Amino acid sequence: MAAVPDRTRLIGLDLGTKTIGLALSDLGRGIASPMETIRRKKFTLDAEQLLAICAKQGVGGMVLGLPLNMDGSEGPRVQATRAFVRNLSQKTDLPITYWDERLSTAAVTRTLLEADTSRAKRADVVDKMAAAYILQGFLDRLGFMGLDNG
Numbered sequence: 001m002a003a004v005p006d007r008t009r010l011i012g013l014d015l016g017t018k019t020i021g022l023a024l025s026d027l028g029r030g031i032a033s034p035m036e037t038i039r040r041k042k043f044t045l046d047a048e049q050l051l052a053i054c055a056k057q058g059v060g061g062m063v064l065g066l067p068l069n070m071d072g073s074e075g076p077r078v079q080a081t082r083a084f085v086r087n088l089s090q091k092t093d094l095p096i097t098y099w100d101e102r103l104s105t106a107a108v109t110r111t112l113l114e115a116d117t118s119r120a121k122r123a124d125v126v127d128k129m130a131a132a133y134i135l136q137g138f139l140d141r142l143g144f145m146g147l148d149n150g
Contacts, residue, residue: 012135
């Protein structure tokens with residue numbers, strides 16, 4: 001977090017095989033809000049779209065959900081996520097960190113089911129809401145540890 005400039009937003013990413021859910025923090029880094037979902041095409045196009053959003057929104061750092069297995073081990077999805085970050089870090093100087101995303105999609109889906117959200121609506125919002133869940137967990141930890149420099 002020391003590398004993230006003051007008074008900049010953080011962006012949270014829920015990286016899927018077909019989509020990337022995005023969430024954005026406020027400038028004070030206390031609240032994460034669901035933002036949008038990028039439909040994945042090719043890495044270069046996805047990265048360009050993501051970095052354009054980061055520039056437009058004044059993002060100072062990224063928080064990427066790390067899809068660990070329930071026992072904490074790393075499987076193929078973690079390897080794919082790390083590869084995405086390796087490639088992305090060659091295109092930007094923005095600091096990127098990981099946050100354990102276990103159960104984020106399940107928690108969001110359960111919340112949407114409890115709210116009686118239709119299946120079509122859930123499909124539209126679950127990725128960006130999972131990104132907000134990931135980012136909010138990170139922001140809460142920052143605030144708890146007194147590490148927020150914003």
